[in-house]
Amino acid sequence: MSNILEDIKKTIIRRLPEEVQVAQVEFEGPEVVIYTKNPEIITEKGDLVRNIAKDMRKRIIIRSDKSVLLDPEKTIEKVREIVPEAAEITDISFDEVTCEVIIVSKKPGLVIGKFGVTSRAITKNTGWAPKILRTPPISSEIIERIRNVNRNNSKERKKILQTLGARIHQGTKHDSDWARLTSMGGFKEVGRSCMLLQTPNSRVMLDCGVNVAGSDDKSSFPYLNVPEFNLEDLDGIIISHAHLDHCGFVPFLYHYGYEGPIYCTTPTRDLMTLLQLDHIDIAHREGNPLPFTSKHVQKSLKHTITLDYEEVTDISPDIKLTFHDAGHIIGSAMSHMHIGDGDHNIVYTGDFKFEKSRLLGAATHKFPRVETLVMESTYGGKDDVQPSRNSAEKELMKTIYRTLKRGGKVLIPVFAVGRAQELMIVLEEYMTHGMIEEVPIYIDGMIWEATAIHTARPEYLSKDLRDQIFHAGRNPFMSEPFIKVRKPDQRDDIIDGKPAIILSTSGMLTGGNSVEYFKKLCDDEKNTLIFVGYQSEGSLGRRIQKGWKKIPLKEDGKTNVYYVKMEVKTLSGFSGHSNRRQLMEYVKRLTVKPEKIITCHGDQYKTVDLATSIHRSYKIETRTPLNLEATRIL
Known part of the structure; x- marks a missing residue:
């Protein structure tokens, strides 16, 4: 590995201007980091580094050598002098390990400046490399927690990245002449998505989720006991998005000694942390503790590497990863993996939506090469025809109007991430334009925190929504009708109070606050329960969908029966x-x-039906493996 690094260093020095004083070149995870005593020369020539990175097919980062860093107090003064007041800086701190000044601002674009001129001025005048973060318009405990973990564990994180860098760049030992995919969960079923991609040089896990509606360990968690899976051999975990059926079991791997990286987008990291911690909390409260704790979530954070869409990154000796927008939830990503020197290209879609929504753009369908496509089939059956988004919105408004007119309350169980924010945008618009009565919209569970994360990452949202937030100065998530439920005792007042709309987790009524609302609202025919998301087999939501009118629920060691009279x-x-x-x-x-x-x-039928139709229509070879099967793809 030292020879590889030395060769890279020589190549970089040869390509840089003679006056650049290179102090050190290091691998930090997938990145090559150049420490220099005069970084301003390189940063002024942005195309130069981009061209070197492109030619070498490496991610290159420029940082100052510690010897040229300005004193932190003077740096703060200089930053405030350089950055316009309109940027509204809310915090400035320092990471002395990475030589970065962390600037948190309400308008980060002004800290960057046109064509990066302001951020380059900061480096030129202080030596510190600016790391620019957005101040969440809605305060986010999770984002603050993640920033603190990274700040407080900077030294440890650098060691982790250096170790990882050595592994990624060690070079291949074998020809990449085969690749195979092992199904460890989520095949011919929905839930606990997990698979293992193997090549002669690499082992990469794609998702590691739980089945929240599972009845026992065998049906809830992935098959980690397959003979080809060894935790010590794992080069990395790729997480497609933050829903628990794709990321909920990741902390378990760290509990059992995994020390490698997780790759995901920034919103996925934030939301994944939120949902995992909530999952642990709910399981503990319900007397079904999970085989890991919050400390394993924190450990996973130290190992998480965030990537932007369309950013090519080495993740193992013979695999390059590129994320593309999946359009499912904020930060959801399709994973394009380039194996070997052009030997094979595989795309794993994760969950995706091939249609624009109010919240997000449509999933990417443009790739340079794809030999193998692994795609979801949640609604792949021939009868899975959904109404248009416009007609669904109209039906939602009719149902809400009808319920409010008869003096009832509308309960909408939602996943905290995605559907909740989509509905908030729809409801806000219809109320603003007077198309439904203006009543309180209560936001309960994790939805408010998840929404705060959305407001902190507007660059991942749809163009229309970005334009509203950035140019019109209007953030629909912060509209007046939305009321955050802060304490459990508020719920009785909501239930006993005037007509209202309630958005609450969990989306399948598998636990959480939505079940508590259901129990108190279900026997009143004035009220309405609206499902807007997938209801997994075995969940309470699916039973109600099927028409059950008597719902037995175990509580405090006994079974209580609830009668469904609500619409x-x-x-x-x-x-x-x-x-x-x-x-x-x-x-x-x-x-x-x-x-x-x-x-x-x-489901088994839908997976097979979709595969059959694809083969019949497009003459493409299709496979529908079961869990525990290995499929050779090269």
Whole structure:
């Protein structure tokens, strides 16, 4: 590895201007970091570094050598002198390990400046490399917690990255002449998504989720006992998005000694942390503790590497990863993996939506190469035809109008991430334009914190929403009708009070506050329960969807029966998943035709039905493996 690093250092020095004083070149995870005594010369020539990185096919970061750093107090003065007041800086701190000045601002674009001129001025005048973060418009405990973990563990994190860098850049020992995919969860079922990608040189896990509706350990968690899986051999974990059925079991790996990286987008990291901690808390309160704790979530944070969309990154000796927008929830990503020297390209879609929504853009369908496509099939059955988003919105408004008119309350169980924010935007617009009565919209559970994370990452939202936030100065998430439920004793007042709309987790009524609302609202025919998301088999939501009128629930060691007299409505048009037509259209619209398509994340019938239709329509080889099967893809 030292020879590889030395060769890279020589190449970089040869390409840089002679006056640049290179103090050190290091691997830090997938990045090559250049420490220099005069970084301003390089930063003034942005194209130079970009071209070197492109030619070397490496991610290159420029940092100052510690010997040229300005004193922190003087640096703060200089930063405030350089950055316009309109940027509204809320905090300045320092990471002396990475030689970065961390600037938190309400308007980070002004800290960067046009074409990066302001941020370069900071480096030129202080030596510190600016790391620019957005001040969340809504205060976020999770974002603050993550920033503190990274700040307080900077030295440890650097050692982790250096160790990882040595592993990634060690060079290949074997030809990358085969690749295989082992199904460890989420095949011919929905829940506990997990698979292992193997090459002669690498072992990479794609997602590691839980089935929140599982009845026992065998049905709740991935099959980590497959013979080909060894924790010590794992090069990395790629997380497609933050829903628990894709990331909920990751802390377990750290509990049992995994020391490697997690790759995901920044919103996925933030939301994944939120949902994992909440999952642990709910399981503990319900007397079903999970086989890991919050300290393992914190440990995983130290090992998490965030990547932007379309950023090519080495993650093992023979695999390069590029994320693309999946359109499912904020930060959701399709993973494009380039194996070897052009030997094979595989895309794992994760959950995706091939349609624009109010919240997000449509999933990416343009890739340079794809030989194998692994795609979800949640709504892959031939009868899975969802109404348009517009007609779903109209039906939602009719149902709400009808309920409020008869003096009832509307309970909408939602996933904290994605559907909740989509509904908030819809409800805010319809109320603003007087199309439904203006009543309180109570936000309960993790939804408010998840929404705060959305407001902190507006660059990941739809263009229309970004324009509202950045240019019109209007943030619909902060509208007056939304009321955060802060304490449990507020719920009785809400239930006994005037007509209202309640958005509460969990989305499948598998636990959490939505179940408590359901128990107190279900026997009143004036009220309405609206499902807007997928209800997994075995969940309370699915039983109510099927028409159960007597619901037995175990509480405090005894079984209580609840009678469903409230109106029950299912609106599928708000799903973050593509329906059958969109799934077929997605394959048709791919810019390159895959040689093989593997379907996953769907009930057995839907997985097979979609695969059969793809083969019949597009003459592409399809596979529908079961859990525990290994499929050779190269």
